[in-house]
Amino acid sequence: MVILVVAALMILGPERLPGAIRWTAQSLRQVRDYASGATSQLRSELGPELDELRKPLEELNELRRPFNDLRGMTPRSMVTKHLLDGDDSLFTGKFDKPTSKSIGSEYAPPPGYTPPEPPKPLARNEKPPIDFDAT
Structure with missing residues (x-):
């Protein structure tokens, strides 16, 4: 001014x-x-016909709303939001602290499922087992 x-x-x-x-x-x-x-x-x-005219215009604005949400988004934030469900640990490198909504958070194991025990570390000079089907 x-x-x-x-x-x-x-x-x-x-x-x-x-x-x-x-x-x-x-x-x-x-x-x-x-x-x-x-x-x-x-x-x-x-009169009331003006309200009937406004209704389709409001519906058009509702259809445009998702495109308005894209303004200001960077490619990184788009990938984080749409592909990684908001989990930005891939970009920040903070993998030890899961976010509230991370990949696979909607998955629940079936009832009665117990995960297998992790393998024991190898002893000194012990050869690792070989899986001939996998190699």
């Missing part, structure tokens, strides 16, 4: 600036009155 006032002062000069501000304010007020008058005239002429 300050830049606009300084530019107007330089262009119009101090003697014409108050008149220009008055004219601008009056024009804005007149445009606002025209817009509110047109709205009230539409409401009085259309």
Whole structure:
């Protein structure tokens, strides 16, 4: 605003600036009155039909809402949100602290399932077992 006032002062000069501000304010007020008058005239002429017209417009705005959510999203945040369900440990490197909603959080093991025990560490100079079907 300050830049606009300084530019107007330089262009119009101090003697014409108050008149220009008055004219601008009056024009804005007149445009606002025209817009509110047109709205009230539409409401009085259309009545309940105006609400029926607004309903499809609101539905269109609802359809546009997901695209408005994409504004400001980076590729990293898109991948995190849509592919990784909000788990950003892949990007941050903090794998020890699971987020509240991580990958597979909706999975529940069947009742009575006990996970297998992890294998014992190998003793010194012990050869690892070989699975011939896997190699």
